[in-house]
Amino acid sequence: MEEMVRCGGGVRAESPWPEIRVQRRDLRYARAILSNVGGMGSEMSAVGLYLYDGLVLSGREELGQLFHETAQTEMRHLEVFSRLALLLGEEPRLWSIQRGRRLWWTPEYLQYDRMIGPLLQNAIRSEQAAIQKYESQARWIGDEYVRAVLRRVIEDETCHLEQFQRLWRMHTGR
Numbered sequence: 001m002e003e004m005v006r007c008g009g010g011v012r013a014e015s016p017w018p019e020i021r022v023q024r025r026d027l028r029y030a031r032a033i034l035s036n037v038g039g040m041g042s043e044m045s046a047v048g049l050y051l052y053d054g055l056v057l058s059g060r061e062e063l064g065q066l067f068h069e070t071a072q073t074e075m076r077h078l079e080v081f082s083r084l085a086l087l088l089g090e091e092p093r094l095w096s097i098q099r100g101r102r103l104w105w106t107p108e109y110l111q112y113d114r115m116i117g118p119l120l121q122n123a124i125r126s127e128q129a130a131i132q133k134y135e136s137q138a139r140w141i142g143d144e145y146v147r148a149v150l151r152r153v154i155e156d157e158t159c160h161l162e163q164f165q166r167l168w169r170m171h172t173g174r
Contacts, residue, residue, distance in 0.1 A: 005155045005158045005159060007158075007159035007162060007163075010069065010159065010163075011066065011069045011070045011073050011156070011159050011160055011163055012073055012156055012159060013152070013155035013156050013158070013159055015152065015155055017080075017149075017152055018145065018148035018149055018152055019145065020080055020083050020084065020087070020145075020149065021087065021145045022084065022087045022088050022143055022145050022146060023143045023144065023145060024143075025087070025088055025089040026088050026089065026143065027088070027089050027090065029088050029141050029142075029143055029146060030084075030085050030088030030089045030090035031090060031096075031097045032137050032141065033081050033084045033085045033088060033090075033137075033146065034081075034085045034090050034092070034095070034096055034097060035096040035097075036077075036081040036133070036134070036137075037078060037081045037082050037085055037092060037093075037094065037095075037096075038093065038094035038095045038096055038104070038105035039096035039103075039105070040096075040109045041109075041126070041129050041130060041133060042078075042096070042105065042109075043074050043075075043077045043078035043081060044078055044094055044105050045105070045109045045110060045126075046070075046071070046074040046077075046126060046130070047071050047074045047075050047078060048107060048110055049110045049111070049112075049122075049123075049126065050067045050068075050070045050071035050074060050123070051067075051068075051071045052110070052112060053067040053113075053119055053123065054066075054067035054068040054071060056114050056119075057116070057119070060116075062167075063116070063167065066163055066167065067123075070160050070163070073156050073160070076156075077153050077156065080149060080153070081149075081153075084146060084149060088143075088146070116171055117171070117172060120164055120167055120168045120171065121168070123160075123164045124161065124164045124165060124168060127157050127158075127160045127161040127164060128161060130157045131154055131157045131158060131161065134150045134153055134154050134157065135150075135154060137150055138150040138151060138154070
Protein backbone atom coordinates (compact mmCIF):
# COMPACT_ATOMS: atom_id res chain seq x y z
CA MET A 1 0.00 0.00 0.00
CA GLU A 2 1.26 3.45 -0.96
CA GLU A 3 1.92 5.99 1.78
CA MET A 4 -0.03 9.23 1.80
CA VAL A 5 2.09 12.26 0.95
CA ARG A 6 1.96 14.99 3.57
CA CYS A 7 2.04 18.41 1.96
CA GLY A 8 1.16 20.62 4.88
CA GLY A 9 -1.23 22.56 2.66
CA GLY A 10 1.53 23.76 0.35
CA VAL A 11 3.63 22.76 -2.63
CA ARG A 12 6.40 20.96 -0.74
CA ALA A 13 6.21 17.58 0.93
CA GLU A 14 6.96 17.55 4.63
CA SER A 15 9.36 14.60 4.52
CA PRO A 16 13.12 15.30 4.71
CA TRP A 17 15.37 15.10 1.66
CA PRO A 18 17.64 12.07 1.34
CA GLU A 19 21.36 12.62 0.96
CA ILE A 20 22.31 13.46 -2.63
CA ARG A 21 24.73 10.67 -3.49
CA VAL A 22 25.08 7.62 -5.72
CA GLN A 23 26.35 4.09 -5.24
CA ARG A 24 28.65 4.40 -8.28
CA ARG A 25 28.94 6.15 -11.63
CA ASP A 26 26.52 4.79 -14.21
CA LEU A 27 26.05 6.54 -17.56
CA ARG A 28 22.75 4.83 -18.28
CA TYR A 29 21.28 6.18 -15.04
CA ALA A 30 22.96 9.54 -15.63
CA ARG A 31 21.31 9.93 -19.02
CA ALA A 32 17.90 9.09 -17.60
CA ILE A 33 18.36 11.66 -14.84
CA LEU A 34 19.67 14.17 -17.38
CA SER A 35 16.31 13.96 -19.18
CA ASN A 36 14.82 15.28 -15.91
CA VAL A 37 17.18 18.26 -16.13
CA GLY A 38 16.89 19.38 -19.75
CA GLY A 39 14.49 17.15 -21.65
CA MET A 40 11.09 18.09 -23.00
CA GLY A 41 9.25 17.09 -19.81
CA SER A 42 12.00 18.29 -17.48
CA GLU A 43 12.38 20.37 -14.37
CA MET A 44 13.76 23.19 -16.53
CA SER A 45 10.51 23.12 -18.48
CA ALA A 46 8.52 23.21 -15.23
CA VAL A 47 10.55 26.16 -13.89
CA GLY A 48 10.10 28.14 -17.11
CA LEU A 49 6.42 27.38 -17.42
CA TYR A 50 5.51 28.08 -13.80
CA LEU A 51 7.49 31.34 -13.72
CA TYR A 52 5.51 32.47 -16.76
CA ASP A 53 2.22 31.25 -15.29
CA GLY A 54 2.92 33.07 -12.03
CA LEU A 55 3.60 36.30 -13.91
CA VAL A 56 0.48 36.21 -16.09
CA LEU A 57 -1.63 35.35 -13.03
CA SER A 58 -0.04 37.95 -10.76
CA GLY A 59 -3.35 39.85 -10.64
CA ARG A 60 -4.89 36.79 -9.00
CA GLU A 61 -2.93 36.66 -5.77
CA GLU A 62 -3.47 33.03 -4.72
CA LEU A 63 -2.85 31.65 -8.20
CA GLY A 64 0.21 33.76 -8.93
CA GLN A 65 1.74 32.93 -5.55
CA LEU A 66 1.09 29.20 -5.95
CA PHE A 67 2.82 29.10 -9.34
CA HIS A 68 5.72 31.16 -8.00
CA GLU A 69 6.23 28.79 -5.04
CA THR A 70 5.89 25.77 -7.33
CA ALA A 71 8.56 27.19 -9.65
CA GLN A 72 10.89 27.53 -6.66
CA THR A 73 10.31 23.90 -5.71
CA GLU A 74 10.91 22.79 -9.30
CA MET A 75 14.17 24.75 -9.26
CA ARG A 76 15.24 22.70 -6.24
CA HIS A 77 14.46 19.54 -8.25
CA LEU A 78 16.49 20.91 -11.16
CA GLU A 79 19.47 21.40 -8.87
CA VAL A 80 19.12 17.96 -7.26
CA PHE A 81 18.82 16.14 -10.60
CA SER A 82 21.78 18.13 -11.97
CA ARG A 83 23.90 17.03 -9.00
CA LEU A 84 22.85 13.41 -9.49
CA ALA A 85 23.67 13.52 -13.22
CA LEU A 86 27.14 14.85 -12.39
CA LEU A 87 27.74 12.23 -9.70
CA LEU A 88 26.57 9.53 -12.11
CA GLY A 89 29.07 10.69 -14.74
CA GLU A 90 27.31 13.12 -17.09
CA GLU A 91 27.75 16.84 -17.70
CA PRO A 92 24.70 18.49 -16.05
CA ARG A 93 23.79 20.85 -18.86
CA LEU A 94 20.33 21.71 -20.16
CA TRP A 95 20.15 18.86 -22.59
CA SER A 96 19.02 15.29 -22.85
CA ILE A 97 20.66 12.46 -24.73
CA GLN A 98 18.56 10.47 -27.17
CA ARG A 99 19.99 7.84 -29.51
CA GLY A 100 23.48 9.08 -28.69
CA ARG A 101 22.71 12.70 -29.66
CA ARG A 102 22.50 15.67 -27.33
CA LEU A 103 19.27 17.63 -27.61
CA TRP A 104 19.43 21.07 -26.01
CA TRP A 105 16.53 22.26 -23.92
CA THR A 106 14.43 24.91 -25.64
CA PRO A 107 11.54 27.13 -24.55
CA GLU A 108 9.68 25.72 -27.55
CA TYR A 109 8.92 22.82 -25.20
CA LEU A 110 6.59 25.08 -23.20
CA GLN A 111 2.89 25.61 -23.78
CA TYR A 112 2.12 29.21 -22.90
CA ASP A 113 -1.49 29.85 -21.87
CA ARG A 114 -3.06 32.99 -20.46
CA MET A 115 -6.55 31.65 -19.76
CA ILE A 116 -6.95 30.00 -16.37
CA GLY A 117 -8.65 26.79 -17.60
CA PRO A 118 -6.05 25.71 -20.19
CA LEU A 119 -3.23 26.94 -17.94
CA LEU A 120 -4.35 24.74 -15.04
CA GLN A 121 -5.06 21.79 -17.34
CA ASN A 122 -1.51 22.04 -18.71
CA ALA A 123 -0.06 22.23 -15.18
CA ILE A 124 -2.07 19.16 -14.11
CA ARG A 125 -0.97 17.18 -17.18
CA SER A 126 2.66 18.23 -16.62
CA GLU A 127 2.63 17.08 -13.00
CA GLN A 128 0.94 13.79 -13.87
CA ALA A 129 3.54 13.14 -16.59
CA ALA A 130 6.43 13.98 -14.22
CA ILE A 131 5.10 11.62 -11.55
CA GLN A 132 4.69 8.83 -14.09
CA LYS A 133 8.19 9.40 -15.51
CA TYR A 134 9.89 9.46 -12.10
CA GLU A 135 7.97 6.38 -10.91
CA SER A 136 9.13 4.55 -14.03
CA GLN A 137 12.74 5.59 -13.43
CA ALA A 138 12.51 4.53 -9.77
CA ARG A 139 11.40 1.06 -10.89
CA TRP A 140 14.32 0.34 -13.23
CA ILE A 141 17.20 2.34 -11.75
CA GLY A 142 19.15 0.02 -9.44
CA ASP A 143 20.86 2.70 -7.33
CA GLU A 144 19.10 2.95 -3.96
CA TYR A 145 20.24 6.56 -3.41
CA VAL A 146 18.93 7.74 -6.78
CA ARG A 147 15.64 5.91 -6.16
CA ALA A 148 15.29 7.65 -2.77
CA VAL A 149 15.70 11.05 -4.43
CA LEU A 150 13.21 10.16 -7.15
CA ARG A 151 10.67 9.10 -4.51
CA ARG A 152 11.19 12.39 -2.63
CA VAL A 153 10.71 14.43 -5.81
CA ILE A 154 7.55 12.45 -6.54
CA GLU A 155 6.21 13.56 -3.15
CA ASP A 156 6.65 17.24 -4.11
CA GLU A 157 5.14 16.64 -7.55
CA THR A 158 2.15 15.00 -5.85
CA CYS A 159 1.70 18.12 -3.71
CA HIS A 160 1.80 20.28 -6.86
CA LEU A 161 -0.76 18.07 -8.55
CA GLU A 162 -3.10 18.24 -5.55
CA GLN A 163 -2.87 22.04 -5.43
CA PHE A 164 -3.49 22.43 -9.17
CA GLN A 165 -6.44 20.02 -9.03
CA ARG A 166 -7.87 21.96 -6.07
CA LEU A 167 -7.60 25.21 -8.05
CA TRP A 168 -9.11 23.54 -11.11
CA ARG A 169 -12.16 22.46 -9.06
CA MET A 170 -12.41 25.88 -7.45
CA HIS A 171 -12.29 27.77 -10.75
CA THR A 172 -14.35 25.43 -12.90
CA GLY A 173 -16.74 23.87 -10.40
CA ARG A 174 -15.77 20.42 -11.75
